[in-house]
Amino acid sequence: MGAAQNENSPPAVQTIANAEESPWSVKTVAMKVAGWIDRLGAVWITGQIAELSARPGARVAFVTLRDTAENASLQIMCPMKLLREDPAIKEGSEVVVHGKLSFYTARGTLALWADKIRAVGIGELLARIERLRKQLASEGLTDPKRKRPLPFLPGGVGLVTGRASAAQQDVLSIARARWPQVDFHLREVAVQGPGAAQAVIGALRELQGLAEVEVIILARGGGSVEDLLTFSEEALCRAVAACPVPVVSAIGHETDRPLTDDVADVRAATPTDAAKRVVPDVALERDRLHEMRGRSAAALRGWVDREQTRLASLAARPVLADPHAMLRARAEGLGGAQSALRRCLLGQLERERHTVAAAAARLAALGPAATLARGYALVQDADGELLRDPAQVKPGARLRIRLAGGVLGAMTTKEIP
Structure with a gap:
């Protein structure tokens, strides 16, 4: 390592202007890159150990450190004694590393020589999760108003879970016992360890692209905080929040609460609970349907009885019992009015006749005749x-x-x- 560092120290060569007519050699470019990286100095970095190679008797261990949120990795070399000082350091561990980056000009590779390495404690992991939880909440990704209801009877259900896991068996057995015709689209991926978050994100995006999938379940059995870290990764949480299909988070047990529980549309206490929430119970629905039919029939009979009673009451009223009674009463009144009118007219005619006769008598007496x-x-x-x-x-x-x-x-x- 020391030789490599000497090799990578800034070259004491004359700087040559770079142009098409005077291109740099590969060594010149490598030396310049080595010089730039050397000026960076020592750094602290954090990530997850994706691969750990430590041969018996070797003094140096080779580690591949992977970013927990993005698809990026870095090669690290560290003395074996650093790994012996912290037995918690193993593949899949979250670690914090201090060291200096070096660019190996002969191979054109970048690596970090570590002088300090330690596993991230549970308290630090929980604090990191809580900081991210607050950040997601401040962006509105955990707001209950944005959560969508689940379809009553989904045409297709996407299931992302571990390969041949107990969680997978729980979801499938419970769901098919409740509704045998349910159609599952299963995606088995790694749900723990390096690359698990990216694998879950890939399965999630693949399922959301299927037109028949109307809801997606993320299911994993219980475990320690470290085991469930995949489902508190920022990239996975944002993928769940951006998913156009409703997502059910069923990670661990009731007491476990990874960040996907907060951003998902529905949080299920267990994978079994997720199956019950997504798929209705056919026997229960049949009982409800039978009960509703009985209640509807009873309500209809009650309504018919009430209407029959009302009709009987209306039919018993005099106006309907003898519809001609009113006409007869009106006819009698009309006959009386006609008689009175006739008498009135005859009286008036008689009076006018007398008046005319009297006028005629006076006319006869006074006229020339x-x-x-x-x-x-x-x-x-x-x-x-x-x-x-x-x-x-x-x-x-x-x-x-x-x-x-x-x-x-x-x-x-x-x-x-």
């Missing part, structure tokens, strides 16, 4: 003008004489002295 009856006559000329003076006519004029018994025609002969 009575005068003519006493022997008087009315003389008119040919034009019908009443003559009152003999001077009004000339000899030979035609006259019309009206007597009580009729009319005579006459002609004047001469004037009578």
Whole structure:
């Protein structure tokens, strides 16, 4: 390692301008990269041990340190004595490492020589989880208002779980016992250890792309806090929150609460509880249907009985018992009114007749007919003008004489002295 570091120290060579006409050699580029990395100095990094290679008798162990949230890794070399000082350091452990990065120009590889390495304690892990929980809450990803209801009877159910795990058997057996026709789309992935979070994210994205999948279950059995760390990874939590399909988080037991429980649409206490929440019980639904049918039939019979009672009550009313009674009463009233009207008209006619007779008597007494009856006559000329003076006519004029018994025609002969 010491030789490598000497090899990677900044080159004491003349700086040559880089251009198409004067390109750098591979060694020059490697030396410059080594110089840049050397200036970075010692750093603290954290990650998960994905691979640990320690041959018996060797003084140096080779470790692949993987980022817990992203698909990135780094090679680390450390003295064997550092691993012996902390027995908790093994594959899958979360660790904090202090060391200096070096670029090996001969191979063009980057590695970190560690001088300190320790496993992350449970208290630090819990504190990290709580910080992330608060961050997700501040972004609204745990808000109950954004959680979606589960479909009553999903056409397809996605299940992400460990290979041949007890959680998988619990979900499948309980769900199929409740509804034998349920259609599961199973994705078996690693649910613990390096790369588990990315594997779960890949399965989640694959299932959400299937049109027939209407709900997805993330299921894992119980375990220690370290065993369940996969389901508190930030990348997985954000993938669950962004999933367009409702997600049920069924991780561990009732007392376990990884971060996927907070961002999922539904938190199930156990994988068995998830199966019960997602798939309805066919026997229970049949009992409910039978009960609802009975209640509906009873309600319908009650309604029919009430309506029959109302109809009987209406039919017993006089207006419906004898519909013509009202007509007869109205007819009698109308007959009385007609009789009264007839009597009124006849009385009025009789009074008017007497009035006319009296007027006629007065007219007869005062009219010319009575005068003519006493022997008087009315003389008119040919034009019908009443003559009152003999001077009004000339000899030979035609006259019309009206007597009580009729009319005579006459002609004047001469004037009578």
